[in-house]
Every structure is written in structure tokens, then in C-alpha cells.
Amino acid sequence: MTLLYLLVFVLLCVALGYLFRVIELARGLKGGKEWVPTENDNRMMGRMFLVFMFVFIAWSLYQIYQYGYRSLPKSASEHGVKVDELMKYNMYIIWFVFIVTNFVLFYFAWKYYGRKDSKAVFFAHDNKLEMLWTVVPALVLAFIIIFGLKYWNEIMDRSNDPKAIKIELYSKQFDWTARYAGADNAFGMDDYMQIDGSNSMGLDTTDSKCYDDIIVKNEIHIPIGREISFQFRSRDVIHSAFMPHFRAQMNCVPGQVTKFKFKPTVTTEEMRKDPQVIRNMNEINAIRAKKGEDPFIFDYVVICNKICGASHYNMQMKIIVESEKDYKAWLAKQPAFKKDKIALKD
Amino acid sequence: MGNSHDHKVGVEHGHDIHHAHAHDDHHEESFVSKYVFSMDHKTISRQFLVTAVIMAVIAMVMSVIFRMQLAWPGEKFAFINALLGDKWGKDGVLDPNMYLALVTIHGTIMVFFVLTGGLSGTFSNLLIPYQIGARDMASGFLNMLSYWFFFLSSTIMIGSLFIEDGPASAGWTIYPPLSALPESIPGSKLGMTLWLISMSLFIVSSLLGGLNYIVTIINLRTKGMKMTRMPLTIWAFLITAILGVLSFPVLLSCALLLIFDRSMGTSFYLSDIYIGGRAMDQVGGSPILFEHLFWFLGHPEVYIVLLPALGITSEIIATNSRKPIFGYRAMIGSMLAIGFLSFIVWGHHMYMTGMNPFLGSVFVFTTLLIAIPSAVKAFNYITTLWKGNIQHTPAMMFSIGLVSSFVTGGVTGIILADSTLDITVHDTYFVVAHFHIVMGLSAIFGMFAGVYHWFPKMFLRMMNKKLGYLHFWITFIGAYGVFFPMHFLGMSGVPRRYYTNSNFPLFDHLGDINELVSVFAIIAALGQIIFLINFFYSMFKGQKAPQNPWNSNTLEWTTPAAQHIHGNWPGALPEVHRWAYDYSKPGSDVDFIPQTVPLAADEHDGGGH
Numbered sequence: 001m002t003l004l005y006l007l008v009f010v011l012l013c014v015a016l017g018y019l020f021r022v023i024e025l026a027r028g029l030k031g032g033k034e035w036v037p038t039e040n041d042n043r044m045m046g047r048m049f050l051v052f053m054f055v056f057i058a059w060s061l062y063q064i065y066q067y068g069y070r071s072l073p074k075s076a077s078e079h080g081v082k083v084d085e086l087m088k089y090n091m092y093i094i095w096f097v098f099i100v101t102n103f104v105l106f107y108f109a110w111k112y113y114g115r116k117d118s119k120a121v122f123f124a125h126d127n128k129l130e131m132l133w134t135v136v137p138a139l140v141l142a143f144i145i146i147f148g149l150k151y152w153n154e155i156m157d158r159s160n161d162p163k164a165i166k167i168e169l170y171s172k173q174f175d176w177t178a179r180y181a182g183a184d185n186a187f188g189m190d191d192y193m194q195i196d197g198s199n200s201m202g203l204d205t206t207d208s209k210c211y212d213d214i215i216v217k218n219e220i221h222i223p224i225g226r227e228i229s230f231q232f233r234s235r236d237v238i239h240s241a242f243m244p245h246f247r248a249q250m251n252c253v254p255g256q257v258t259k260f261k262f263k264p265t266v267t268t269e270e271m272r273k274d275p276q277v278i279r280n281m282n283e284i285n286a287i288r289a290k291k292g293e294d295p296f297i298f299d300y301v302v303i304c305n306k307i308c309g310a311s312h313y314n315m316q317m318k319i320i321v322e323s324e325k326d327y328k329a330w331l332a333k334q335p336a337f338k339k340d341k342i343a344l345k346d
Numbered sequence: 347m348g349n350s351h352d353h354k355v356g357v358e359h360g361h362d363i364h365h366a367h368a369h370d371d372h373h374e375e376s377f378v379s380k381y382v383f384s385m386d387h388k389t390i391s392r393q394f395l396v397t398a399v400i401m402a403v404i405a406m407v408m409s410v411i412f413r414m415q416l417a418w419p420g421e422k423f424a425f426i427n428a429l430l431g432d433k434w435g436k437d438g439v440l441d442p443n444m445y446l447a448l449v450t451i452h453g454t455i456m457v458f459f460v461l462t463g464g465l466s467g468t469f470s471n472l473l474i475p476y477q478i479g480a481r482d483m484a485s486g487f488l489n490m491l492s493y494w495f496f497f498l499s500s501t502i503m504i505g506s507l508f509i510e511d512g513p514a515s516a517g518w519t520i521y522p523p524l525s526a527l528p529e530s531i532p533g534s535k536l537g538m539t540l541w542l543i544s545m546s547l548f549i550v551s552s553l554l555g556g557l558n559y560i561v562t563i564i565n566l567r568t569k570g571m572k573m574t575r576m577p578l579t580i581w582a583f584l585i586t587a588i589l590g591v592l593s594f595p596v597l598l599s600c601a602l603l604l605i606f607d608r609s610m611g612t613s614f615y616l617s618d619i620y621i622g623g624r625a626m627d628q629v630g631g632s633p634i635l636f637e638h639l640f641w642f643l644g645h646p647e648v649y650i651v652l653l654p655a656l657g658i659t660s661e662i663i664a665t666n667s668r669k670p671i672f673g674y675r676a677m678i679g680s681m682l683a684i685g686f687l688s689f690i691v692w693g694h695h696m697y698m699t700g701m702n703p704f705l706g707s708v709f710v711f712t713t714l715l716i717a718i719p720s721a722v723k724a725f726n727y728i729t730t731l732w733k734g735n736i737q738h739t740p741a742m743m744f745s746i747g748l749v750s751s752f753v754t755g756g757v758t759g760i761i762l763a764d765s766t767l768d769i770t771v772h773d774t775y776f777v778v779a780h781f782h783i784v785m786g787l788s789a790i791f792g793m794f795a796g797v798y799h800w801f802p803k804m805f806l807r808m809m810n811k812k813l814g815y816l817h818f819w820i821t822f823i824g825a826y827g828v829f830f831p832m833h834f835l836g837m838s839g840v841p842r843r844y845y846t847n848s849n850f851p852l853f854d855h856l857g858d859i860n861e862l863v864s865v866f867a868i869i870a871a872l873g874q875i876i877f878l879i880n881f882f883y884s885m886f887k888g889q890k891a892p893q894n895p896w897n898s899n900t901l902e903w904t905t906p907a908a909q910h911i912h913g914n915w916p917g918a919l920p921e922v923h924r925w926a927y928d929y930s931k932p933g934s935d936v937d938f939i940p941q942t943v944p945l946a947a948d949e950h951d952g953g954g955h
Contacts, residue, residue, distance in 0.1 A: 012872060034889055035808040037738050045738035063834060067859060071837035087767050094757035101753045108731040109746050113738060119937060120668040120930040121733040124953025130676050137721040141714050148764040149707050156703035192618040193625050236621040237524040238633055244839030247770050251699045253633055254523055255617025258700030283855040296851035305773045305841040307517045308524060309531045310442045313844035
């Protein structure tokens with residue numbers, strides 16, 4: 001790190017030295033109009049804009065090649081495939097606009113640099129041109145809006161699939177707790193006043209529906225191909241349950257219940273065999289090996305995506321997608337909230 | 347003689363009579379009334395600028411500190427220890443709470459103090475009276491108050507950096523309950539109280555300024571300065587001021603309710619909370635209410651930041667292309683459209699709050715509509731360059747940079763505005779990249795452009811062109827180097843406001859992108875030293891400015907070059923006969939015709955032939 005400091009310091013000195021020299025040079029010119037760009041200046045800066053344009057566009061495209069494979073792997077949920085597809089088409093549009101507009105802008109900045117004897121063309125307005133770049137963006141946006149809203153309505157559809165598995169994600173500083181609805185497939189009520197050591201989610205112990213609810217920490221398991229209907233609650237501040245691989249995200253807001261549902265389509269095991277995931281895992285493990293850290297095996301996660309305090313950066317839980325059979329076997333091993341009381345209820 | 351004439355003009359335009367007295371030669375002002383509690387728009391403008399420059403430097407150093415942490419997490423930097431001491435930078439490693447505090451205050455200072463107070467405060471104050479041909483603002487006193495509220499508010503914000511528990515650290519958007527509960531984060535103790543006090547004073551400053559700008563523009567235009575002859579800068583400042591006056595009071599009420607929740611036990615934003623080992627009494631409130639109120643200001647705020655920069659750019663691009671701005675009326679129309687739409691899009695910050703999805707759909711629609719007037723503006727700028735005779739002054743280059751960043755950052759807005767796509771990138775680095783490029787860079791570039799261009803009117807001297815070039819290239823390249831790669835972090839799912847991305851292994855391989863970003867950030871930050879040297883050096887030692895250094899048409903260049911006078915013009919106020927954009931007009935020998943030159947018999951105004 002001292003090296004970096006040294007580098008910064010040297011750069012600083014070089015910059016300062018250069019500056020003062022330039023100032024002195026400029027001083028020598030005093031009497032002339034230093035501030036007016038000469039034709040040479042205009043040509044030089046025009047050329048620099050042109051060079052910048054090519055380098056900038058090339059570099060931005062190179063980053064797709066360099067970093068593109070690191071973006072989220074294929075979607076692990078049904079709706080996520082559509083989100084990705086929409087993203088792809090939108091990306092084509094914005095890359096096209098980005099490149100063409102920047103190209104034209106910097107090209108003009110070079111092409112029409114100020115020459116001594118030339119005069120600009122007086123061109124104050126043109127209704128046809130202005131109509132063109134009002135209507136064309138409007139048409140493109142119409143498509144973007146129509147498809148965006150179509151998918152949005154599908155994803156956010158609030159009608160319930162009766163066969164959906166209900167899971168509640170409960171957030172607090174700084175961890176996640178999950179609750180499965182249990183045998184009756186219904187959540188018991190909650191009451192934050194009842195939170196204590198043995199009832200960390202604040203379930204209402206007078207509501208018999210909560211007795212068979214299953215509370216788990218550290219990881220949740222979900223079966224492939226079944227709709228998972230998540231609901232979210234928070235104990236203290238706003239958190240956000242971000243499940244990037246499923247293209248799912250929802251804030252957890254104290255005092256209210258929010259919802260998001262998706263259908264997982266790729267098991268954890270399958271995702272670990274995805275070429276893009278393997279490539280990234282290898283890259284991560286090479287880095288970790290150098291630092292002497294344990295190797296990393298890919299897992300789905302839910303991470304916090306709303307600033308929530310000092311350990312916001314480390315609020316995560318594993319999600320495991322597996323076959324229905326494995327899921328059932330795992331769930332059967334998890335204890336119910338009040339086992340003893342279930343018997344009483346019956 | 348001059349005085350009696352002035353008198354007449356002043357009365358004619360409903361102007362305060364006392365200005366005429368200011369011209370009395372024997373009237374001497376004390377240092378305090380001239381430089382400290384000044385009511386002169388030019389002095390107030392300079393006060394805003396210098397304050398904003400200092401605030402910007404502080405915010406920039408903060409960004410360098412947290413960028414070092416993000417690129418080299420856990421590394422020990424003597425630099426960090428030296429600045430933050432053992433408490434926040436023990437052994438040179440940044441404390442996680444301080445990280446959040448730095449991110450918060452960096453955002454607050456940049457958005458409010460530099461790009462709202464600094465940008466509007468400097469250029470609205472300087473240019474409104476100058477470019478509409480007025481002796482001063484409608485109320486010099488309110489204008490002075492506006493600055494001193496801003497100063498006080500800045501002082502409190504900076505002061506909050508030095509208290510025991512550290513400054514506010516709930517993010518610049520200060521969402522409760524995090525900002526409401528002192529148990530949740532140390533920054534929500536005294537630091538947040540100071541933040542709220544500071545922002546309340548800031549809002550007062552902004553409203554006093556904004557009302558003054560609106561009244562001045564509407565009432566004090568000189569003879570012949572029709573609305574349709576105003577330079578686009580003035581249109582931009584007018585629309586900005588209207589947005590501010592309509593939206594800042596909402597932020598004040600938003601903050602006020604938070605103050606109540608924090609100190610009086612009300613529950614506007616709080617409900618069902620268990621923290622610090624106890625269940626709180628407050629029930630029935632909703633943090634989402636805060637978000638609605640906050641973003642009702644917060645989104646217009648984006649345009650409060652952006653429009654002045656676009657106005658400045660319009661003026662500079664036309665002047666230095668030696669061409670009329672293309673589509674003057676379309677430019678005004680698109681600014682009005684952007685201003686109007688900015689009030690009905692705030693919900694796009696809240697797609698993931700659990701807000702009714704149908705409401706989300708409405709905001710998708712309104713938000714994407716903004717792309718249309720924005721596209722019109724961008725293409726009009728580019729067409730203004732077409733077949734121009736472009737004078738590459740540093741101001742012009744920053745303006746071209748603005749158009750580039752406006753487009754580059756604007757297009758990613760299409761992704762974020764689309765609620766479906768927002769699910770994946772909401773609150774990730776994609777957002778950080780987007781708003782820094784479209785709002786941060788564009789507005790800062792606009793501000794730099796304005797400083798280089800109007801420095802001669804502010805300090806009567808010229809800035810050094812070569813240093814300007816150097817500063818431009820370092821800033822421009824550095825800025826894209828910082829923010830472009832961030833898109834890729836976002837596409838990889840990296841959330842923003844993470845103290846480190848390597849606490850769990852998922853993002854371990856993205857370290858090199860973070861290092862790249864931080865190196866560019868450090869270079870760009872060092873590049874600003876060039877600007878500071880040029881700025882302060884030129885202020886005292888720069889070449890003396892001539893009357894009209896850029897051969898520009900607008901009225902400010904008809905004021906005396908050698909000195910600032912109270913009242914702006916020594917004799918009568920200038921009379922305006924044409925729009926501001928008669929550059930390279932056919933039939934004229936020179937390539938500019940100032941607004942004060944009467945129309946020839948066969949000449950049409952406003953770019954008609």
C-alpha cells in the first residue's frame with residue numbers, strides 16, 4: 001500500500017510541476033488573448049474528441065467481452081427468463097442509441113472544429129427534423145412500455161395458486177429467518193409485542209394456526225417446478241430480500257406484509273454445472289486459493305439490498321433448490337414452532 | 347444625469363428605487379456590506395460558488411476514502427487514519443458505520459449543497475439579472491438571506507462530521523425507520539438530528555432563492571426582453587425555480603414528520619418495531635409514506651439539478667458553435683414537459699417497496715415519457731454542432747461532455763424505469779452508475795462549463811485555457827472510467843452501499859472492477875487540483891477580461907468589463923431587440939449580433955428568414 005501512496009504522491013508532484021510550468025508559459029503570453037482557442041487548439045481538441053470517441057466506444061464494448069460473463073447466470077425462475085429476454089432487447093436498443101449518439105456527437109465536435117475563415121451555417125429550426133426525433137423515440141418507447149407492462153402484470157399477478165408453497169422471510173438486523181406454513185398451509189398471525197428469546201419472529205401464540213409453522217435459519221429449501229409464494233416482514237428497519245438468480249426482489253417493511261412469487265426452474269445442482277457459473281466459480285476459487293481461503297461452491301442466496309445498518313453488507317441466507325422429494329425429506333426434519341401444542345389442538 | 351435617467355427606467359420596470367442611489371460616487375460600502383452581508387447578486391453568486399467548491403472538495407475526498415475501502419477492503423491506509431482518526435479509521439481501516447456515514451454525506455453534499463445550492467445559487471444569481479437586463483434581484487435582502495441560510499446549513503452539515511457518534515448514515519435518502527431509530531445505527535443519534543436541521547435550513551435557503559428568481563424573471567425583464575427572447579439559461583433557471591418552490595416544501599414536511607417521530611413519540615413512519623430489546627409503542631405509521639413524500643421532492647430534485655446545467659450548456663454550445671441553438675422553442679417546450687413530468691414519476695424509485703403493482707405500471711408509463719423530451723434536447727444539441735464553426739473553449743468541451751453523459755446515463759434510465767427490468771437491477775451498482783452519469787456528471791460538467799464561461803463576469807479575469815483543457819480531459823476520462831464499469835457490477839447483482847463485496851464469496855471475482863473504478867476515481871480527484879489552482883490563481887492573477895471575450899450575444903457582456911458596479915449597467919438599462927441566438931446570421935459581417943442591436947427593416951426575429 002505504501003507503493004500506492006508513493007505512486008499517488010509522485011503523480012501529484014508531476015501534475016503540480018506541469019501545472020506551474022503551464023501557468024508560467026501562459027504568463028509569458030500575457031498581452032495576447034490566451035483564452036481564445038486558436039485554430040490549432042480547435043483542431044487538436046477536435047481530434048482528441050474523435051480519438052476519445054473511438055477509444056470510448058471500443059472500451060465500452062470490450063467490457064462486455066471482459067466482464068459480460070460475470071453478469072448473473074441464466075435465470076433460475078420461470079418469470080426470470082422473460083425478464084432476461086426483455087432485458088436483452090432493451091439492451092440492444094440502448095447500446096444502439098448510446099453508440100450512434102456518442103459517435104455523431106464527437107464526430108461533429110471534430111468535423112466542424114473552428115477554422116479561421118469559415119462561417120457556421122445559420123440553421124435555427126426544422127419542424128420535420130424535430131418531428132422525426134419526437135416520433136421515433138415515442139414509437140420505440142411505446143414498444144418498451146407495452147412489453148414491460150405485460151410482463152410486470154404477469155409477474156405481479158396477485159391471484160393465488162392454491163398449490164403454491166408459502167414461505168415467509170423475516171428480516172432483522174442482520175439476518176434472515178424463514179417460516180414455512182406447515183401442515184395446514186396457513187400462517188399463524190404475528191404480534192410484535194410477543195417477540196422474545198423463544199419467539200424471535202413474534203408469532204401470536206394465541207393463534208393455533210402458527211403451532212405447526214416451521215421456522216428455519218441459515219438456509220431455506222424449495223422444490224423445483226412449484227410456485228413459491230413469498231411474504232416478507234421486518235422486525236426493525238426496512239430491508240430488501242434480493243434473490244438475484246431468481247430475478248426476484250422485494251422490500252421488507254416493518255408494519256406491513258409484502259409479497260413476491262416465483263417458480264424455480266433450475267436446481268442448485270444443475271446451476272453448479274452451468275458453464276457460466278463454473279467459469280465464475282473457477283475465477284473466484286483461483287483468487288481465494290491465493291488468499292488461502294476455503295474454496296467456494298455456488299449457492300443461490302437471498303441478500304439484503306436496502307441499507308439497514310453496519311452489517312448490511314453481510315446479511316444473507318442460502319437458498320437450495322432441489323427435487324420435491326429431497327425438499328419434503330428436508331422439511332420433515334425441521335421442528336414445528338410449538339410441537340407440544342399441535343397435539344393439544346388435535 | 348445618469349442617475350435621473352436610471353430613476354426613470356427603474357420606475358418604469360417597477361424596480362426598487364434605492365438602486366439609483368447605489369451609483370452615487372461618494373457612497374462607500376464597508377467590507378462587511380460589500381463582501382459579507384452583501385445584497386448584490388454578483389457577490390452572492392460568488393459566495394455560493396466558493397462555498398459550493400469547498401463543499402464539493404469535502405464530498406470528493408469522502409468518495410476517495412470509500413472508494414479505497416471498496417477496492418482494497420481491509421487494507422491499511424495511513425491516509426484514512428490521518429483523516430478519520432483512531433475511532434473511525436483504526437489502523438487505517440475504515441469503520442463500517444463510518445463507511446455508511448461517508449456515503450450518506452457524500453450524497454447529501456453533492457445533490458443538495460453542490461448541485462442544487464451551488465449550481466442554481468451561483469448561476470441563477472449571476473445570470474438572471476445580467477441576462478434579462480435588471481439592476482439586481484427583485485429582493486436583494488431575501489437573496490442575502492438565501493445565501494446565509496445556505497451557509498448556516500453547510501456549516502451544520504460539516505459540523506455534524508465532528509460529533510461523537512458520527513454524522514447521519516442512513517443513506518442520503520434517510521429512509522426511516524433506520525433514520526428514526528437511534529438504536530439501529532449510531533448515525534441516527536445526534537448526527538441525524540443535525541442532518542435534519544441542516545436540511546431544513548437548506549430548504550429555507552432554496553425557497554427564498556427560488557421565489558426571488560421567479561419574481562425577478564417575471565417582473566424585471568428589460569424593455570424588449572419578451573419571454574420568447576430570453577436566453578435558454580433563463581428559461582432553465584425559471585423552470586428549476588418553479589420545481590423547487592413546488593417540491594421543497596414537501597421535503598420540509600417529510601423531514602418535519604420525521605423529527606416528530608424521532609423526538610416526540612409520534613408514529614407517522616413507524617409501526618410494529620422491535621429494536622434494542624424492546625417493542626416500541628408506535629403503531630400505525632408507514633415508512634412507505636416517507637418514501638412517497640421524499641421522492642415527491644426527490645424526483646423533481648433530479649431536474650432541479652439537471653435543468654440549470656442544460657440551460658448553461660444551451661447557451662455555451664450556441665455561442666461556441668457560432669450557430670443559433672437548434673429548435674429554441676422545442677427546447678423550451680421540452681424543458682416545460684420535463685418539468686411537468688418530473689412531478690408524476692416519483693414512484694419509479696419505489697417499484698420494490700410492495701407498492702400496488704398497478705400504481706407501479708402508471709409510473710412506468712409516465713417515467714418513460716420523459717425520454718421523449720430528453721431525446722429532443724440531446725438531438726437538438728447535436729444538430730446545433732452540425733456545420734458549426736466550433737470554438738473548443740474549456741466551457742464548450744465540458745458542454746459537449748455534458749451532452750455525452752446526458753445520453754449515456756439517460757439510456758440506462760430506460761432499463762430502470764421499466765419495473766420488470768428494475769426487479770433485477772434495483773438498488774444495485776447499475777443504479778449508481780446510471781444516476782452518477784446522467785445527473786452527477788452532467789450537472790457537474792454543466793457547472794464547470796458555466797464557471798469557465800462566466801468566470802470573466804464573476805471575477806473580471808480569465809481562466810487559463812490550457813489548464814482548462816488538461817482539467818477537462820482528466821475529468822472526462824476519469825469520470826467515465828469510474829462510472830462505466832459500475833454497470834457491469836450491477837448486472838452481476840452487486841448491491842449498492844455494501845461496505846465490502848468480499849465478505850461472502852459470491853462477488854470475490856469482481857475485485858478487479860472495483861480496483862479499476864477506484865484508480866480512476868483517485869486520478870479524477872487529483873485532476874480537480876488543476877481546476878482549483880486555475881480557479882484561485884485566475885481569480886487574482888488571471889488575464890484581465892475584455893468586455894465580450896466569447897463574442898456572445900447576451901446582455902451580460904454589455905456590462906463593464908473592468909469593474910462590478912452595483913446596478914450592473916452604468917447608464918440606462920439596455921434595450922433588447924432580438925433573441926439571443928443570432929450567430930452567423932446571413933447578411934451580417936460579423937458572426938454575432940448582440941441582443942441590443944435593433945432589427946434591420948427586412949429582418950425577422952427568432953431565427954426566421
